[in-house]
Amino acid sequence: MDYFLELFLGGLTRGSIYALIALGYTMVYGIIELINFAHGEIYMIGAFTGLIVISVLTMLGWNSIAIIILAALIAMLYSAAYGFTIEKIAYKPLRGSQRLSALISAIGMSLFLQNYVLLAQTSNFLPYPNLIPTWDFLKPVGHIVRSTEIVIYIAAALVMVALTYLIKFTRMGKAMRAVAQDRDMSMLVGVDVNRVISFTFIIGSSIAALGGVLVASHIGQVNFYVGFIAGIKAFVAAVLGGIGSMPGAVLGSLVLGWTESFFTGYISSDYEDVFAFVFLVLILIFRPAGILGRSDTDKV
Amino acid sequence: MTIYQEIKKSLLVSLWFMFLTFPIMVIKVNTIEQTIDWHWWRLAGVGVGVFFLSFLWRYAIARKEAGKKKAEISGEEKVALIPRLMGNPRFYIPGLIAALILVVAFPFVFSMYQTNILITALIYVVVGLGLNIVVGLAGLLDLGYVAFYAVGAYSYALLNYHFGVTFWMALPIGALLAFIFGIILGFPVLRLRGDYLAIVTLGFGEIIRLVLENWNEFSFGPSGIANIPKPSLFGLQLSLQQSSIFIYFLMIGLALMTIFVVRRLQDSRIGRAWIALREDEVACQAMGIDKTRTKLSAFALGATWAGMGGVVFAAKTTFINPTSFTIWESIIILCVVVLGGMGSILGVIVGALILILLPEYLRAFSEYRMLVFGVILVLMMVFRPGGIISGVRRIYKFEGQNTIAENNNA
Amino acid sequence: MKPVLDVNQLTMDFGGLRALDHIDLQVKPGEIVALIGPNGAGKTTFFNCITGIYSPTKGDMLLTRPEGDSSRLNGLKPNRVTERGMARTFQNIRLFQNMTVLENVMIGRHCRLRSGIPGAILRPPANRREEKQVVDDSYRMLEKIGLARYVNEFAKNLPYGAQRRLEIARALATEPFLLLLDEPAAGMNAQETKELDDLIIRLRAEMGVSILLIEHDMKLVMSLSDRIYVVDYGKKIAEGNPEEIKSNPAVIKAYLGEDIDA
Incomplete structure (x- = not known):
């Protein structure tokens, strides 16, 4: 039973992590119908920025709680700035051209960012200090769940609540929904589409950065390549839930997290990554709209 | 006044990028040895570099916008220099002869090292032309292309290891197996929309690589397969150098055959359907084109060429393991096609030569290779989606065209 | 003679929205038939259903060659529909x-x-x-x-x-015997529309195609059509020759505010 619980909570952790990344994918896709390949790299840059802040402040002898909070905030700020800039350089000039072009541009951006971090920092895995304290009340169940994981659950839940509020009840949220529905029409009725798109990238990127810092703390290491595989898996989750749908992204992430966890726990861990891809292929073939997605017919 | 504003703009952009790159570029952390290096000069570099690049960027964007408008008004496009020269026999016949002489003389004039590099480039020409069918002509973004390359390479390596199959037998077998794989993989996924297709093919590519890595009994896992024989020539014993020269000419032959086939395909009923499918799927179906079948034919045919390329690759390197078949290999091949010009044969050849030869000769910059590839993909899409040498459509001539048109008007 | 196109009780739902509601429509050999109605009435959806781009919720669609052999269009892919002799143009040029x-x-x-x-x-x-x-x-x-x-x-x-x-x-x-035109005159000036009018008449005379068209230009519709179907909110509200349609009170009501006395 303990083993089951461990796998269950492990799956929940994975799912929450995927959700933090998948939300950005799904938001961007909902608005400009682009698979933002560079999103995984934004996540990685968030983790790296966090590591840099942590290293510098640790050297200065700050309190560890203050460090982790500040590191997360600065990482979010920087990833948001990267997301914003990437959109301006690689995607905005391609609006209105073929989707294939934007997709190739996104792949190029992803490749560039990976190698940018590789060259500026290092290709090695760097140990990532975990500054989240181990809480006393968790000691009895310490072999099943760690405090970092609890923080990840809470962060994911808070982000979801905040996003739901943002989309449902704010002016910007309304504008985002309008642009997702029909970009040209929104422009006609006076929505500043460029601003909405930038805002979407900023929000999606900062959520990914939060995920980056937490995950790296949890796993304990980071390198320039962690964004790619995490990005792909989060994308699988977004598609599984129904791309463009935010509850879908969360649901898809949890489903993927649990299936992966139980699969590797009970069956085999050799093919862990294969499994996610097989899952993706199967979903796309049998239910391309995802669990919560609406099946869209081409506009003719 | 305007210059003043331009400078101000560039200054702001430069400041923004200095802010943006500050932590990653300047503060190099090493948590293994607990050290932090500060590289302040990099910040200065970014500032100055971005300041000038931002002028260039805005100029290029402005030119692109202006070009778009001009094309709308005048309603015609300039034919680029190279296709125009290609169309003129006075230029292209001497050019062709010169190229032929260079190609034939190359392995005898230059060293074996150079020849081997050119063989690599030629392999990329062949697989690039194959991918060009899929991406350039049919508009299907295949990010798992390298999987078919792996199928070719492993089918030669394994068939040789177990059954002693020779290179010449393996070449068609590898091509056929890749073709079959193309059909099997393509059939379920080609119903998907373009961007999903990209992700699923990426997934398939990774699945095949991970299986090759983990299934030790079948593929010998990460340690790979060594001692794959080089191609034989009527049972003659070839020295290492002779063998390189032989593979070189073999690749030239294969490249010529590929060019011949792709050219003919482009100008055929199927080729037109591929291009139309890239342009507008719904309209294509309304014109009676079977979407799935047409896509599948492009996908499987592209795979066939990757399979052949893979067999030659295995024969050339005599050793293969899964690390040669990562997603990045697919992206390099994609880069070849995108840089050269999607849908253009000459473009793909030029693209392969540039992308494979330049990094070889600019060893000092080789670590920047992938970084530059990324930049190339973005810049090409933003400024020149057609590539260096964009494809041209065939012009048909008709007798008395003008008189007929005038009669109709009257 | 059997109609070349015989559509019975065609219904199309998008989620909860009924875009087409039990539409009947026939095109006889050599006829020019117009399908008109206010914007969003479901005209293009009708085309998309019969050409296989959408699969309708309900209804029968039968295509009959002038030589006499019929085929059901339900469930056919768009390319098969075209192969069977019905071709179309698109409202937003494709x-x-x-x-x-x-x-x-x-x-x-x-x-x-x-x-x-x-x-x-x-x-x-x-x-x-x-x-x-x-x-x-x-x-x-x-x-x-x-x-x-x-x-x-x-x-x-x-x-x-x-x-x-x-x-x-x-x-x-594509050698069709039935041609579907989706707003062929949209965006054309008076001169171009006149030429289009002549062209369509000429095509029928020379090639013997039957034509079903969606059009907003009432002058063109009235001059070209043998018969007219009017749809509104996915329902057929009238059918008849141009004279009957012009004086039909239901049509006038649907078009209230739009100018149809051409």
């Missing part, structure tokens, strides 16, 4: 922009040609003949529609009116 005018028409010939990949590579005599034939046929089609002077232009560079005509040429190249 030409192959980066192909030449001639190539656009050659694509229309695609489903009437046979050569496959081996033929394309080896080019046996039969294949060469076919290729020559398709070029000639396509050029002749352009002459007929009056686009021959643009033959080697990119489709995207044509003037608007010519693009609409090219859509028609491309559809005709």
